[in-house]
Amino acid sequence: MQTITDTVQTKQSTEESFLETFKNDVQKGLSESPKTLSSKYFYDKIGDALFVEIMNLPEYYLTRSEHDIFKNKTQELIEGFGIDPNSYFELIELGAGDGMKTKELLKVLEAQKYNFDYVPIDFSSNALTLLEANLALELPNVSVRTQQGDYFEVLASLKENRKPKVILFLGSNIGNMSDAMAAEFVYNLGANLQVGDKLLIGVDLIKAKEIVLPAYNDSKGVTANFNLNLLERINHDLGGDFNRNNFQHLPEYDEDEGIARSAIVSTIKQKVTIKALAQSFEFEAGEKIHTEISRKYNDVLMAQIIAKTDFSIETKILDSKNYFADYILTRK
Template identity: 70%
Template structure:
């Protein structure tokens, strides 16, 4: 893992313009900060999808089309703390569905906490955590013939550009069988007055979350980033529906990363692109899945129509 981290950090910081992969936001500190972000008043995304899972649970279950007498696997990509999914698990458990819940996450810490919490809150639910890369884990699960319902929540698909998103969903399809379902959470295109504060909260938690990536590089790769000389900067293009996050150097400076034997030069105002957060409408979703093995079955929205869970079926 550390070698991949080193390689990808070096690639990103030597690129023009500079980039850093958003997946590395999530270490123990990053996990805790993101939980705080999800509870911020400005961060509507989690509340919106939670609204669907809490108040439209039966619609979700009906859309899955699972027979109660058939054992199935409920697979969640990037499960995090499982707050939304617990609402679904409660109802599936109450209605005596037969299933294994399989959360997949790159963070062993997040999985351990989730498993412990579920053991207390929903002791009857079978939980089989899977730590690692999504596709490596999915490939290992492909061999069995159990029906599968896959969850990809939180509009995490929006962290990819459209071409990569299509490739990602296509690859998911190769690990599923005909009739399997994919629930794809997607943040819908909205005004900048709603979107931008979600990535730039008044308490500065999102800024800490982004800058923690520099702290992680300092700790794991013996670097000397001075985080007080960098700032978090979100941007949103409402016309195309794309939000972007940057870490910006506030001065001309040099940073040495000892494990890479490299010194990186930053100009005042120079941006490091860390994340994109794509917003969607039905046409964009159809465009992204057009060359995959999925068809769109159902769209379930929250009360404010800020967010949608799209239910896709593997052909």
């Protein structure tokens, strides 16, 4: 049995490992040309709260669209998973966040007496702690096993039990990757699953600029705050001296390409020092730090993404406005 001391030590080890990875990624990204910072580091305690605020903004249609599917087409999702109510399975969510959409599914699975464990995986320990506490209140009979860390490391550890699995990758998070990276990501997921396991991938569909761009440039400036908070996180965790007043949020969307991009732009020529790296970085006025892409999809692009993977598309479920799609794939 794991003692309290063991638990504390494990948590400390996880946090130390995370900070080391964060440090290395920041050093690498800010040394590149053009400079980059990974969007996965948006999500600290402040970032988590800001993203919840973003999800409730009128401009941010993505969450509402997928929530529409999970709330109003729940049975269609369950049928797409092809799961037996009497057979145990693991429902694993990659990047679970606050679990708002997934709760709609959990409610129905519980009501219909499906036999499963819910395994939310997230980089953010804060998000997992809040989610676990919330589920204990709202759905106390659902078995929850939170897992903090890298998706593939956690999946590799879960692979050993050889239990049937349904993987959820929601929110068009796959759109934060290049097409090549997305194809590799899905391939690697397949390597950690068994034949017959299911993978649900939620994707934002290609739409007009008038719909897409405001989702990344809201009138209240919450998205700008969310993007710029990454600089504050570097200051806090790595001893940086970024002055966020000298940087601006810059969103762009190319409708023909189907990709939205976010960047942090230096408004002046400046130098930033990060103590944990014992290194300084020069910025020109107008120089961008690329933080995120958000690819939009259609059937052709999805087919290309999975072409060299071990998955086949079983079904596609749309929201009421046809803004968003949840593709359910089967591991071959």
